[in-house]
Amino acid sequence: MRIALDAMGTDRAPQPEVVGAIAALRELEQDVEVILVGDEATVRAELDKHGPAPDRLEIHHAPGRVTAADAPASVIRKKPDASLVVGLKLQEAGEADAFVSAGSTGAVMATSLFTLRPLPGVDRPAVGTLLPTVGAPSLLIDSGANVDCKPHHLLQFAHLGSTYVRDTLGRESPSVALLNIGEEPGKGSELVAETYGLLTAEAGINFVGNIEGRDIVGGGYDVVVCDGFVGNVLLKFYESVATLLTTRLRRGLDQSVAGDELEFVFRMLDYSETGGAPLLGVGGVSIICHGESSPTAIKNALAVAARAVRTDMVKHSARDVQGVEVR
Amino acid sequence: MRIALDAMGTDRAPQPEVVGAIAALRELEQDVEVILVGDEATVRAELDKHGPAPDRLEIHHAPGRVTAADAPASVIRKKPDASLVVGLKLQEAGEADAFVSAGSTGAVMATSLFTLRPLPGVDRPAVGTLLPTVGAPSLLIDSGANVDCKPHHLLQFAHLGSTYVRDTLGRESPSVALLNIGEEPGKGSELVAETYGLLTAEAGINFVGNIEGRDIVGGGYDVVVCDGFVGNVLLKFYESVATLLTTRLRRGLDQSVAGDELEFVFRMLDYSETGGAPLLGVGGVSIICHGESSPTAIKNALAVAARAVRTDMVKHSARDVQGVEVR
Secondary structure (H helix, E strand, O other): EEEEEEEEOOOOOOOOHHHEEEEEEEOOHHHHHEEEEEHHHHHHHHHOOOOOOOEEEEEEEEEEEOOOOHHHHHHHHHOOOEHHHHHHHHHOOOOOEEEEEOOOHHHHHHHHHHHOOEEEOOOOOOEEEEOOOOOOOEEEEOOOOOOOHHHHHHHHHHHHHHHHHHHHHHHHOOEEEEEEEOOOOOOOOOHHHHHHHHHOOOOEEEEEEOOOOHHHHOOOOOOEEOOOOHHHHHHHHHHHHHHHHHHHHHHOOOOHHHOOOHHHHHHHHHHHOOOOOEEOOOOOOEEEOOOOOOOHHHHHHHHHHHHHHOOOHHHHHHHHOOOOOOO | OOEEEEEEOOOOOOOOHHHHHHHHHOOOOOOEEEEEOOOOOHHHHHHOOOOOOOOEEEEOOEEOOOOOOOOOOHHHHHHOOOOHHHHHHHHHHOOOEEEOOOHHHHHHHHHHHHHOOOOOOOOOEEEEEEEOOOOEEEEOOOOOOOOOHHHHHHHHHHHHHHHHHHHHOOOOOEEEEOOOOOOOOOOOHHHHHHHHHHHHHHHHOOEEEEHHHOOOOOOOOOOEOOOOOHHHHHHHHHHHHHHHHHHHHHHHOHHHHOHHHHHHHHHHHHHHHHOEEEEOOOOOOEOOOOOOHHHHHHHOOOOHHHHHHHHHHHHHHOOOOOOOOOO
């Protein structure tokens, strides 16, 4: 399988991308190939710093680069030679099986929609983000793609999230919780109250009911469903708290006394462990990483992409979401 | 001034209430009186443990108690002798100037609406909660009273929050930020995109624009406006993360090495410092505390209530919100 990696996505590109790709090729199965998409000279110069290039790593030249100033929806038209666009087009043309980028989230989403297109029956592809918890990570979906949602959109998110978690994390019959402001059925906004009914009635979803904001960090839910406004606010808030605390704590601590409890906290808060966030519901694999991704984060995102391809996640998504259309 | 305190609100009532009231009377101005509302024998027994009762403390007998099982909206009818209802009715009758309770949040809200009634022109009273940040706390409004909001409701929240922060915290011209998923005008859901326009055009609001979830913990905003669904999810999530981290960190740390940095983190995360959350937009002072409130939290909530009364916060709210009606 071939994974196209946007080599110019992170703030410090292409260093984290190149180092992450090399590490991934060392750890992943032997059939995985990585295509570094970016300016050839720039990527080559970085690659040369790290000894002989691995066999299964190639460079695909793309001189342009998407910046935060580019309007996401027009990137595909205005910057056709940007690494982000070229990488996704490789997948559209069947020359790659997956795409990973730490570039502008909006641009990756918009360009993925244009090139990979929504799956039949999917009205709103959504971003799923793994949140660290006390237990196993929970997939928060939608974490930012769709701000104004209807109940059947949230129902589709539940399907897309379930399929993703089952395929890439190997969790059978993933539990799905609806993020709400109370536990009882009927609680919450019109949107979530109606969604509760849809989720309860839906076959193929292991719906476990409403949860509140306070229940997330304790873990125990494979998929947490919400609209993209709530998800985005929550995700960004969590990240900022995590960053603040780890910075302060590391500064304030004599490292020698950091016992197991603290190691746990740091690990929980260390986003580089979780890899990227997939755009789910499109006809391909598109993984979005943070702009500040470390080589480890890139490596983990490549591993996630490889699992999604290997397990036929996209085909399963199309099957599982079938019939859940606009009502 | 006289503050009615629900003596049976916390999980460990009446101990935190009685101890908190005694501490408040020691610290607050000499004209503050506290009325402990609850079962007389129970409250008296607790009071007797703490030496001679202060002069400005009295017990008002109310044998009933609201529990989590009671439907909030029917408490006033079904439990007329409950401490929560009796305490609010003291204010309604002019026998108290403010009310503080750590009982069921829903019941305090509903009963406050029935007894104190919304101010003229206020469609949706809202709960304001002070969030700990790196800097001064920010008031999150609405933090849970109204799940389905219209833009003019959020505009009213901005006024109510501004008045509260100005009066009780002494911050002149409080900055108001709109919680959104991007910083540019026009970003976000229909609700917040339209609210942005209203806030920009409104006189008497120091509107500083959109902020994202990641901007909250850094502080710098006196009032953060959002609908009650987003606010409630965010607030409960923050509390749970704070609780988890402090528990883990305290357990994992050799206390002797906790330097300034850690003390800061603990203080930031210690909700007992912030006191209660006011229901704003009603014709009286009603402060809602956590069910697990400590004596310190109760004491701080009484202090907040006293400041609200002393500064004529309710009268100012009625004036400032004038003209912001359903459009």
